Amino acid sequence: MNAMLSRRAALLAGAGLFVAFDARAQTNLINPPVVGVDGLLAIGTDGTCEVLTSKTEFGQGIDVALSQIVAEELDLPLSAVRMPHADTARSPDHGVTAGSLTLQIIGPRMRQAAATARLALVRMGAQRLNVAVDAVETHNGQVRLRAEPARAIGYGALIGGRRFELPLDAQAPIKPHAQWRVAGRDAPRPDLLAKMTGGGDYLHNLRLPNMLHARVIHPPGIGQKPVAVDAASIGSIANTRVVRRGDLVAVVAEREWLAVQAQRSLKVVWDEGGRIPAMADVYQAARDAPVVRADTLVNRGDAAAAIAASPHKRAATYTYAVQSHATIGPSCALAQFEDGLLTVHSGSQAPFDLRGQIATMLGLAVEKVRVIYHPSSGCFGRNGLEDAASECAVLAMELAPRPVRLQWMRHDEMANEPKGPPTIMMLAGGVSNEGRMLGWQGEGWVPHSTVVLVQTTASALVGAADGGQPGSGNWHANANPPYDIPAAKAVMHRVANTPFRPSWIRTPGRLQNCFAVESFTDELAAAAGQDPVAFRLAHMADPRARAVIEGAAQAANWDGRPSPRRDQSGDIRLGRGIAYIRYDNVRTYAAAVMAVAVNTRNGQIRVTDCWAAQDCGQVINPDGIRLQVEGQVIQTISRTLLEEIQWEGNRITSLDWSTYKLLEFPEVPAIQTTIIDRPDQPMWGAGEMVTSVISAAVGNAVFDATGARLRHAPFTPERMLAALASV
Amino acid sequence: MSIRFTLNGRPVQATPADAQMPLLYLLREEPLALNGPRFGCGLGQCGACTVLIDGTAMRSCQIAAETVAGRAVVTLEGLGTQAAPHPIQAAFAAEGAGQCGYCTNGMMMQTADFLARNRRPTEEQIREELARNLCRCGAHPRIIRAVQRAATAMNG
Numbered sequence: 001m002n003a004m005l006s007r008r009a010a011l012l013a014g015a016g017l018f019v020a021f022d023a024r025a026q027t028n029l030i031n032p033p034v035v036g037v038d039g040l041l042a043i044g045t046d047g048t049c050e051v052l053t054s055k056t057e058f059g060q061g062i063d064v065a066l067s068q069i070v071a072e073e074l075d076l077p078l079s080a081v082r083m084p085h086a087d088t089a090r091s092p093d094h095g096v097t098a099g100s101l102t103l104q105i106i107g108p109r110m111r112q113a114a115a116t117a118r119l120a121l122v123r124m125g126a127q128r129l130n131v132a133v134d135a136v137e138t139h140n141g142q143v144r145l146r147a148e149p150a151r152a153i154g155y156g157a158l159i160g161g162r163r164f165e166l167p168l169d170a171q172a173p174i175k176p177h178a179q180w181r182v183a184g185r186d187a188p189r190p191d192l193l194a195k196m197t198g199g200g201d202y203l204h205n206l207r208l209p210n211m212l213h214a215r216v217i218h219p220p221g222i223g224q225k226p227v228a229v230d231a232a233s234i235g236s237i238a239n240t241r242v243v244r245r246g247d248l249v250a251v252v253a254e255r256e257w258l259a260v261q262a263q264r265s266l267k268v269v270w271d272e273g274g275r276i277p278a279m280a281d282v283y284q285a286a287r288d289a290p291v292v293r294a295d296t297l298v299n300r301g302d303a304a305a306a307i308a309a310s311p312h313k314r315a316a317t318y319t320y321a322v323q324s325h326a327t328i329g330p331s332c333a334l335a336q337f338e339d340g341l342l343t344v345h346s347g348s349q350a351p352f353d354l355r356g357q358i359a360t361m362l363g364l365a366v367e368k369v370r371v372i373y374h375p376s377s378g379c380f381g382r383n384g385l386e387d388a389a390s391e392c393a394v395l396a397m398e399l400a401p402r403p404v405r406l407q408w409m410r411h412d413e414m415a416n417e418p419k420g421p422p423t424i425m426m427l428a429g430g431v432s433n434e435g436r437m438l439g440w441q442g443e444g445w446v447p448h449s450t451v452v453l454v455q456t457t458a459s460a461l462v463g464a465a466d467g468g469q470p471g472s473g474n475w476h477a478n479a480n481p482p483y484d485i486p487a488a489k490a491v492m493h494r495v496a497n498t499p500f501r502p503s504w505i506r507t508p509g510r511l512q513n514c515f516a517v518e519s520f521t522d523e524l525a526a527a528a529g530q531d532p533v534a535f536r537l538a539h540m541a542d543p544r545a546r547a548v549i550e551g552a553a554q555a556a557n558w559d560g561r562p563s564p565r566r567d568q569s570g571d572i573r574l575g576r577g578i579a580y581i582r583y584d585n586v587r588t589y590a591a592a593v594m595a596v597a598v599n600t601r602n603g604q605i606r607v608t609d610c611w612a613a614q615d616c617g618q619v620i621n622p623d624g625i626r627l628q629v630e631g632q633v634i635q636t637i638s639r640t641l642l643e644e645i646q647w648e649g650n651r652i653t654s655l656d657w658s659t660y661k662l663l664e665f666p667e668v669p670a671i672q673t674t675i676i677d678r679p680d681q682p683m684w685g686a687g688e689m690v691t692s693v694i695s696a697a698v699g700n701a702v703f704d705a706t707g708a709r710l711r712h713a714p715f716t717p718e719r720m721l722a723a724l725a726s727v
Numbered sequence: 728m729s730i731r732f733t734l735n736g737r738p739v740q741a742t743p744a745d746a747q748m749p750l751l752y753l754l755r756e757e758p759l760a761l762n763g764p765r766f767g768c769g770l771g772q773c774g775a776c777t778v779l780i781d782g783t784a785m786r787s788c789q790i791a792a793e794t795v796a797g798r799a800v801v802t803l804e805g806l807g808t809q810a811a812p813h814p815i816q817a818a819f820a821a822e823g824a825g826q827c828g829y830c831t832n833g834m835m836m837q838t839a840d841f842l843a844r845n846r847r848p849t850e851e852q853i854r855e856e857l858a859r860n861l862c863r864c865g866a867h868p869r870i871i872r873a874v875q876r877a878a879t880a881m882n883g
Contacts, residue, residue, distance in 0.1 A: 059826030059864055193820040195828035196835065197812055198763040198804045202828070205762040238744070257744045257752040260769075328767050328775060328863045329829040378827035378864045410768040623823065627869070631826060634865030657772040657861060665854040668867040 017043040017120065017155075017164040019113040040092055041070065041113040043121075047141050047156030049076060049114075051083045052090070055106060056097045056349050056373050057191075060687050061624035064187050065103055066110055068620055072183040073114035073175055074121075075138035076155075079190070085201060086373040088355045096350035096452075098381075098504065100685025103620065104587065107683050115172035124158045177618070177679040184679070186623035191375070203347045203374035204332050208403035211334065213256040215263035216391050216406065217249040218416050218457070221650035222499065223274030233267040242266065243398050248461035250395055252404065263409070273650050276499040283319045283424040283445075289495035292448040297480040301487030306439025310430020312527040318427070318516035320695075320713045321644040323420040324660060325505050329377025330413040331384035335396035336403035342369045342396060346389040347376025353453055354386050358393045361459045361466040369393075380506040380635070382454050382472070384408060384417035390458035390466065411655040418454055418472075418503030419645055421447045425479065425516035429523075435530040437481075437539055440488040442517065446475035446509055447502040448494030454503050470501045475509035477584050478692065481517055483539035500645070500652075507691040510583060511636065515713060518579035518696035522563065522703060531560040532578050532700060542582075544615050544678075548591040549580050551613035551674045556593035563704040571601045577700025579693035583685075589615040589676075590689040592633070595669075596701040600724055603717030606667060607637050607698060612690050613674040617681040625686045629673045632687075636694035638663035644714050730796040734759065735805030743792040750795055751776045751787040754802060763803025763832045767861075774833035774860035778802050784840035803832045806839060815839055818877035819870070826864035833860045838874050846882055848874070 019041045040052040051070055057063040067081040074081075084090070094106060118138055125143025126133045129151060137146050144152035177184070194200030219225065226249050231242045240253040240262040251262035277285035307313055334345040342364060348354045351371040359366040371389070379385055392406040408416070425444035431437050448471070455468035476492035525535035533553045540546055556576065565575060575598070580591040595609040610633045619625065642661045646654040654660040699710045708723035729742040734754075741753055749769075754761045764787050767775030771789040778787045779801040807813030812820065815835050825831040834857060841848065841856045848856070853874045862870065 059828065061826075188820075188823060192823065192825060192828070193809055193812060193816070195825065196803075196816040196819050196831060197807060197809045198761065198802070198832070199809055202762070204765060204829075207757070207760060255744050255752075256756055257748045260752075261745070261747075326863055327829075328773060328827075328861060329765060330767070376827070377829035380863070407766065410770060627823060627826065627866070630868055631865030634867055635863065656770055657768055662861050662863065664859075664861070665857045665867055665871070666851075668854070668871075671868060 015045050015159060015161045015163050017117055017159050017166070019116050019166045019168060041110065041117060043117055043155055043159060045156050045159050045161065047154050048080045048082065049074060051081060051110060052092055053083070053106060054086045054091045054094045054352055055102045056086050056351070057083065058347065058349065058375055059378050060628060061189055061621060062102045064189055065620045065624055066107065068183040068187050069107055069111050070114045072180055073111050074118050076141050078182050078187060080141060085375070086351045088351055088371045093352045096353055098349060100687040100689065102685065103683045104685050107620070111174060112170060112172065113168055115174050116166055116169040119169065119172040120164065120166055121155055121158055125153055128153055128158060183620050187621050201374050203345060203376040204329055206334055206345055206374060208334055208336060208405070211403040211405050212252045212254065212399055213259040214250050214252045214392065214395050214404050214406045215259045215409065216412065217251065217263060217266055217268055218412055219270055219273065221270070221273040222276055223650065224270040224272070226268050227271050228269040230267040234262040234265050237262050237265060243395055245394055245398060246462035248391060248394055248458060252395065252399065256407070260409070276647070276650050279647060282322065282422045282499065286422055286424055286445045286495055286498050289497055291493045292496050293494050295476050295492045295494065297476065297490040297492060299489045303439045303441045303487040303489040306487035307428055307430035307441060310438045311433050312431045313428070314520070314523050314527050315428040316520055316523060316711055318425045318519060318711045320423045320512040320515060322422050322500060323505060323639055323643045324414060324645055325380050325383035325417060326643070326660065326662060327377045327379050327383055327413065330408040330410055331388035331417065332376070332405070332407045333385070333389040333392035334403060334405045335389070335392040337396045337400035340368060342393060344369065344371045344389050344393050345374055346371055347374055347379065347385045348389060349379065349382070354389055357386070357453060357456060357459070357466040357468055358390055361390060361456070361462065361464045362393065362397060381504040381508070382418060384413050386454070387416060387457040390456035394458050394462055414655045414660060415652045416457055418501035420505035421475070421498040421502030423475065423509070423512040425513065427516060427520040429520060431524045431528040433528070435528040435535060435538065437483060437485045437524055438487065440481050440485045442479060442481070442490040444479050444492045444513065444516070445495055446492055447471045447473065447498050448496065449473040454501060471497055472503050472508070474504070477513065478510045478581060479513040479517065480585070481521065482545070482580065482582055482585065483521065483536065484541060485539065506635065507688040510581065510688070510692040511695060514579065514581050514692040515695040515699065518693065519699045519709070519711065522577065522700040523709065526563050526703070529562045531562055533558055534560055536578070536580060544589050545580065545582060547676055548589045548613040548615050549578070551676060552578060552591040552593045552611050555611040555613065555672055555674050556595070558593060563700070564707040565704055571599055573598045573600055573705040575701045575703070575705025577697045577702070577704055579696035579700060581689065581692040583689045583692065587684040588686065588689040590693055592690060592693045592697045594694070594697040594701045596698060596705055598702055598705045598720065600706060603720035603724070605641055605698070605702060605715055605720060607669045610669050610671045611674070612671065613676065614686065614690060615676040615678060616684040616686045616689070617678045618683040619675060619677040620683060622675055625675055626673045628686050629690050630671050632691040633671050633694060634663060634668055636691045637669070637698065640695040640698050640713055641715050730793060732795045732797060733799040735801055746791065746793055748792050749788045750778070750790045750792045750800070753792040754778070754787060761802050761804055765829060765832055767829070773830070774837060775830050777833040777836040779836060779840060782840065782843065784837045803835060806835065814880040815842070815877040818880060819873040822869045822873040822876055824869040824873035825866050830860060830862045834862070834870050838877060842878055842881060846878065848878060850875070
C-alpha cells in the first residue's frame with residue numbers, strides 16, 4: 001500500500017486528500033489491469049474533487065454517473081466533482097471501458113473511496129471545531145456543527161496546504177439511499193453545451209503546432225500487399241510525399257486537403273491478396289472453421305430424447321450478418337515522437353491496452369509511450385480508433401519530431417475497421433400440448449481469441465506483432481435459453497477465425513444469440529398456441545425477470561393471445577412481439593415489446609413503437625439510462641432492418657452511407673422506457689442490455705403480423721418477401 | 728489564390744489549396760480553425776459538415792471553397808457561444824440532444840435554416856427535414872424535442 005501511495009504521490013504532487021483503492025482482485029472481468037494501483041480520488045485544496053480512472057467518457061454518460069456517486073457520498077455539489085479524461089501518464093489503469101461494467105465494477109469502489117474521504121474530513125472537522133465526531137456533519141462541501149450549522153469549515157480549508165494519503169476504508173459508512181440528494185436523480189451531462197458550441201475537448205478538433213496531415217493508402221482488398229508504389233504519381237501535388245514502412249503506405253502533406261488529393265492520386269500496384277468466403281457462404285464457412293474450443297452453457301437432462309418425445313417439435317437455424325460499428329466520425333489520431341517519448345492522442349476505449357500494443361509493435365519501452373484520451377465520435381466497441389492510432393504512431397516515428405494527424409476517410413473506416421462477425425445458431429425444441437417447453441438444443445458458432453486485444457492494422461502492415469490477434473472472443477454469452485426447461489443443452493463452438501477481424505460491437509454475441517434464442521422461444525410458443533408473454537412467464541420463476549417482462553407488456557398494453565394474428569387483410573399488417581434477456585445470465589434484466597407495420601407488397605418493415613423495461617439494480621442517473629435505452633433501441637433497429645457489410649471477392653463494397661444505410665429520422669419509432677429501480681441492490685450497467693432484445697422482438701412482431709418467421713438479420717425487404725412467400 | 732468572404736459576421740481572407748478544395752477543409756484548418764463543421768463522409772451523405780451559406784444549410788464537404796467568395800458563411804460558432812448560446816444550441820443542450828456530439832453540428836445548422844423557413848414545424852416535418860442527417864448514437868427523439876423547444880423559444 002505504501003509503494004502504491006508513493007507512486008501516486010509522484011504522479012500527483014501537492015497538497016490534497018487522496019484515496020487509493022486496490023481493485024486488482026476483482027476490478028475488471030474483461031481485462032485485468034497489469035498495475036497494482038487501481039483507483040484514486042483526490043480532493044484539492046480548493047475543496048473540489050477529481051475522480052481518476054482510465055474509464056473513458058464517449059457520450060454514454062459515465063462521467064456524470066460516477067460524479068453523482070462521489071458527490072453524493074462526499075456531500076459536494078455535482079459541479080464540484082470532475083472526471084479528467086484518461087491519460088496513461090496520469091490515470092490509474094482500470095482496464096478497458098467495455099461490457100457495460102463501469103458502474104458495476106468501479107461505481108461501488110468510488111463510493112467507498114468517497115465515504116473514506118468523508119469520514120476523514122468529519123474527523124478533521126471535529127478536531128478543528130474542538131467537538132466530538134458525532135457533533136458534526138457534512139453539508140455542501142463543508143463540515144459543520146449539527147447544533148449550530150453556521151459554524152462550518154470548508155473541505156479545502158480543512159485540507160489546507162497539507163497532504164493526506166488514505167487507503168480505502170472498507171468500513172467507512174455509506175450514506176443511506178433515503179438521504180440521497182444528487183444520485184438517483186436526473187443529472188445533465190456537463191460537457192454538452194461546450195460540444196454544442198464548437199468547444200470542449202474532442203479528438204477530431206485537436207490541432208498540434210506544426211503538424212503534418214496524413215492519409216494511409218489501405219489495401220483495397222483483404223490481405224493485399226503493395227507490389228509497387230509510384231511516388232511520382234503525386235509529384236504535382238504541392239508539399240506532399242510518400243511515407244512507407246513495411247506494407248504501410250501513407251501520404252503526408254502540409255495541408256489536409258492535399259493529403260486527401262494525394263491519397264486519391266497515388267498509384268499503387270497490389271498483389272492479389274487473400275481469399276475470403278463469398279457472402280452467401282460465410283455462415284457455413286464459420287461452421288467449417290477449426291473449432292478452438294466448445295463451451296457448454298447448459299446441459300441438463302436428455303435434451304434430444306425430450307425433444308423426440310414432444311408432441312410439438314421445431315428446428316430452425318438463425319444467422320446474423322457482418323456489421324460495422326459505423327461511427328459517424330471516421331477514426332482519427334494524432335501522434336508525435338520527440339525526445340524519446342511517443343505521445344499518441346486517441347479516442348480508444350482502452351488507452352492502456354493501446355499503449356501496450358503500440359509499444360510492443362514499435363519496440364519501445366511501455367513508459368516511453370503515452371496515450372492521451374479525448375472524447376471522439378461514438379465507436380460502440382473496438383472500431384478503427386486503435387488502428388488509426390497505431391498507424392499514426394508508425395508515421396510519427398518516421399516523421400519525428402513533427403506531430404502528425406491521421407484522419408481516416410469514410411471508405412477507410414468502412415473497409416478497414418474490424419467488424420461484427422457472421423454468427424450462426426442451430427436450434428431444436430419440443431413443447432407439450434399444454435405449452436410446457438420439454439426439451440431444448442442449441443448449437444452456435446462464434447469467433448474465438450485467446451487474448452483480449454484485436455491486432456491493429458498497423459501491426460499487420462508493418463509486420464511487427466503487437467500482442468493482439470486478428471479476432472475477438474466473448475461471443476458465447478446468453479446462448480442458453482433463460483427459461484425453466486427440464487432438458488436443455490446449449491453448446492457454443494468458438495472457431496479460430498471469421499473474416500474481417502471480428503471485433504466487439506455493441507452487445508457482442510448477446511444480441512446475435514438472444515435473437516436466435518428469443519425468436520426460437522417464440523416459435524415454440526406459437527407451436528403450442530400460447531401467448532408469447534404468458535409462455536415466457538410460465539417458464540420463469542425469477543421475480544425480477546418477471547417484473548421486466550410484465551413491465552414491458554403492461555406499458556405496451558399487451559393483448560394476450562397466440563401469434564400470429566389472423567384478423568388482418570390488405571397490404572399493411574400490424575403486429576407486436578416481445579423478447580427478454582438477463583445479461584450474461586447474472587446481471588441487468590431487460591425486455592422490450594416492439595410494434596411493427598409490415599408492407600406485404602414491398603417487404604418493408606417499419607417499427608412504430610418500442611416499450612422497453614430494464615432493471616439494472618440501483619439507479620444512479622435515470623435520464624442517463626433513458627438516453628442509453630433510446631440509443632440502443634434506435635441503433636439496433638437500424639442493425640436489425642438495414643445493416644449488412646457487402647463484399648465481392650476480397651473487397652468490401654459497402655464503403656459509404658448509400659451502400660451501408662443507417663436508420664433515418666422518419667423511421668425512428670416512439671420509445672417508452674420503464675426503469676425498475678432497486679435502491680437496495682447493487683448497481684449494474686445499462687449501456688448494452690436493451691440492444692440484446694431488439695432484433696428478436698422485431699422478428700417476433702413481424703411473425704405476429706404476418707405469420708412469416710425471419711431467421712436472418714438484417715430483415716431486408718427481399719428476405720421479408722421471401723419469408724412471406726413461404727408462409 | 729486567396730478569397731474573401733464573410734465568416735460568422737466578420738470579413739475573412741483565406742487561400743484554398745486548389746480549385747477543388749472543399750470549404751470544409753478551409754474552415755477547419757489554420758488560420759480559421761473552426762470546430763463546428765465536421766468531416767463525416769466527404770460525400771454529402773451524413774450532414775456532419777453542414778454550414779449556412781447566405782442563410783441556406785449546405786454540405787461544406789461538397790462546396791468548393793472558391794465558390795464562397797463574397798458570400799456569407801455561418802458555422803456553429805457563429806450561432807452562439809457557450810456564454811451566450813443561440814436558442815437552438817441552448818435547446819439541444821437542455822434536451823440532452825446528443826451523445827458523442829459528432830453529428831450535432833449538422834443537426835443544429837440544418838435546424839437553423841429550417842426554423843427560418845418554418846417557424847412552427849410539426850414533428851413529421853422535423854423528421855423529414857433532418858432525414859438526411861445521420862446519427863449513430865440514437866439521439867433522434869431528443870433532437871426532435873430540441874428542435875421543438877428551439878422553435879418555441881424563437882417564437883418568443
